[in-house]
Amino acid sequence: MSASKPKKSVKRRNKNLLNNSEQEFVAGRRKTVLQALKKLKIQCSRKEVPNIALLGSGGAQRAMVGLLGSLVQLDKAGLLDCILYLSGVSGSTWCMASLYKEPNWSTKLETVKEKIIERLSGPGVSLTDAMAKLKKYYYGKDFFSLTDVWAVLVVTSYVKEIDERTLTEQRKQHNKDPFPIYAVIDKQSKQSNDGDPWFEISPHEAGYSLTGAFVDTCDFGSQFDNGLKKKHQDEMDMLYLQAMCSSALADGEATWKWIKAISVPEIKSVLDKMDQGKDHTGGNASKTTQEPVGEDECYQELLNPVDADPSALEQSSKTKLTDFFRGQRQFGQTADKHKKTARCITQRIWGRNYNFLHNMTDESVPAALLQKETRDLIDAGLLINSPYLSMLRKERNIDLFIALDFSDGDPFTTVREAAKTCKKLNIPFPEVNVPSDEGKKPKDFYVFKGQNVPTVIHMPLFNVVNCGDKPGDWRKKYGILKGPYSAEMITEVMGVAGKNISNNIEKLLEEIRAVAEAK
Incomplete structure (x- = not known):
């Protein structure tokens, strides 16, 4: 529904300032960190407390379970209360969403x-x-997109729940926990290589990390024009947020392979059952007896060859899909809405939202971010599979990153790509040099540091320390397409992740002590 009074909700701040609520949270959390450091016999004043961020990479359920196992061991070692920020992409956000369901989860x-x-x-x-x-x-x-389908048919199969809470409901529930940041990317900015692809979402605000343009999280998804809210949309729930963060097929031909192999039969089943259900007003809906296009023909349009040209596919499918959805008018929906739905499917649209920067006049914001009424937000792992760029905002002043890497393939891709991107953008980041023979057989603990740059600790999940001489076998056994995990698999992955922490407590303490002394 439309807001009764349009209000200014877009926030363009000096880049050296954090959101007021985040500033207040960080100030309180730093007191907790100070007390934790004293217990660990690391002496520093309140001004010298190091800002430490724990990063969880993508990796589907492997990342979800691995992050949980790592946090449990950090807690047992008394290190969890040293963490100021917890940020994740893709599968790590599944773990975060589960944790932040519980008020002050780190205390229990x-x-x-x-x-x-x-x-x-x-x-x-x-x-x-x-x-x-x-x-x-x-x-x-x-906007109905493939992200909605991904949420219901894929994410729920791993996380085993439909979480309808919202981020803003958590604002007052986690004063004893690290501050959470969920990271995604702007698909259009990624593909065109302009604008700002790095997008972050917290309980307080959502927006472009490097540009410094944000909107209140409760208004994210609503329609804006020149900074004024024109039409309110309900805040996205946590299930949708997890799907948006983990939409790994949202940028490539793999989308259609997924639709063909997995989703379409289930979509058909769901919509068939909808026909037999109730309409949106609560009354019983009778099945349409005459449809311009039959169901089988409609669904066949979604089964077109995966290598079909997208524009040709849209033209050939739009009429049939629109006619089909128009035939579902017993649900009380307009033909226009069904046209939008058909377009989202045929154009392979993921994570579409209204652009809160639309038509703003602000020279400090890239022009590409101001023009379109909508933007598509997708899995950040499709660019860099770890949330470095959001956490490297200058105003967050992170002294130490503890990066837990649950990725497939080369276990150093995330940190190398982060270093490469930071060099291009003139963001302080250490040099990353790894012996060439350790790409397939990594160790469990790496430290990258330098002058006037944050220290980066990089910890690959499967390595020669906790997996013997064949970490590749473990990566294959627990590939990101595996799952859902059995109880035994969950226990094993949590154990391996936990060993990475417990085996390196002294090294972690050494680096924490070093950054505290440097401040």
Whole structure:
């Protein structure tokens, strides 16, 4: 519905300032960090407290479980309270979403861990509940995209729940936990190599990390024009946020392979069941007896060859899909809305939202970010599989990164790409040099440092220390396409991740002490 009074909600701040709520949170959290350092016999004043960020990479359920196992060991070692920020991409955000369901989760992590493991080891979301949720997404907002389908059919199969809470509900619930940052990227900026692809979402605001343009999280997704809110949209829920963060197929031909192999039969089943359900007003809906295009023909349009030209596919499919959706008018939806739905599917649209910067006049914002009414937000792992760039905002002044890497392939790609990007953007970051023979057989602990740059600790999940001479076998056994994990698999991955922490407590303390002394 439209807001009763348009209001200015776009925030363009001096880049040297954080959001007021984040500043207040950080000030309080630094007191907790100071006390934790004293317990570890690291002496420093309040002004000298180092800003430490823990980063979780992508890696589907491997990342989710690996991050959980790492946090448990950090807690046991008394290091968790040294962490100021917790940030993740893709699968790590699944873990974060599960943790931040619990107020002040870090004060009762063992209990929270058991609840998460019990859920992950239990039954999945029922088809009835999945259908109901997809129907909510389908009719509840202006843009229905493949991210909605991904949320209901894929993310729920791993996380085993439909989480309908919102980020803003967490604002007052985590004063004893690290400050959470969820990272995604702007698809158009990535593809055109202009604008600012780095986008972050916290309980307080969402926006472009390096540009410094933000909107209140409760207004993210609403329609804006020149900084004024024109039309309100409900805040996205945590299930959708997890799907947006983990939409690994959102930028490439793999999308259609996924649709063909996995999603279309289930979409058909869901929409078939919708026909037999209730309409949006709560009344019983009778099935349309005459449809210009039959269901089988409509769904066949979604099964077109995966190598079809996108523009040709859109032209050939739009009429049939639009006619089909128009035939579903018993749901009380307009033909225009169904045209939008058809377009989202045929154009392979993921994570589409209104652009809160649309039509603003601000020379400090890249012009590319001001022009379009909508932007598409997708998995940050499609650019760099770790949330370095959001956390490297100058005003956050991070002294030490502890980067947990759960990626597939080369275990050093994330840190190398971060270094390469920072060099291009003149952002302080250490040189990254790794012996060539350690690419396939990494160690469990690397430190990169330099003058006037943050220290970076890089910890590959599978390595020669905790996996013997064949870490590649572990990567294959727990590939990111594996899952959902059994209880035994969860225990094993958590154990391996935990060893990376417990085996390196002294090294972690040494680096924390070093950055504290340097301040």
